[in-house]
Amino acid sequence: MTLRADLLRAGQRARSRYNPSMYRIAVIALVVVFVGLQYRLWVADGGWSEVHRLSQQRAELEARNARASNRNAALQAEIDDLKSGEQATEGRARSDIGMIRKDESFFLTVAPPGRNETSAEKDRQAAR
Template identity: 70%
Template sequence: MALSADLARAGQRPRARYNRRMYRIVLIALVVVLAGLQYRLWIADGGWAEVHRLSEMKQELHEANEQRLARNNALQAEVDDLKSGESATEGRARSDMGMIRRDESFFLTIAPPGTVDGNHQAAR
């Protein structure tokens, strides 16, 4: 304390206990490190942008899988129905190929113009 009082009386500024130049270098280094970490967080591979993109891709794949699962379940039910007996096979042949039995008569009904379903078929 006595030294700083003597320097103040002599017109000199007392020396600081720390080196200001060194603190500036350390502060600049910390800012550079912080900027590098922010770059990795927001822009680089594995950052938030990629995480967001991957989560959206995951959601799209999940929705597509649900649609395919529903379609597969419907197809499996149809296969089980076709395996179970002749009535399912006969019904499929009648609806898809227009097949009729020998003792049946086939009637084709045509819908009036302007309706959505243009060809009604009935086997009897």
């Protein structure tokens, strides 16, 4: 007979082959490993927080690129218009440098003293 059967006959409780304190140590070690992996997942470099930050940065860059693309398209349209016709060139010269034709008369309006520049600019725009 075995030692286990002898102990059971004697009224003593049989000792387990496994130590309960070893189970506790193993569970604690597994919990520590799990917490360490969770830390790496949520907080460390390459974790979810960095993924979220990079996705926000990507969205900002896409918005800036869209605005720049719209601006570039408008500038390209203006360039094409200036290359193709005289009216666009003439209009640009009139507005930017104040060009007048030979048969036109030029009238300069001066704002009365005390008026600010923005209202004088509005009057000038209205006269065109």
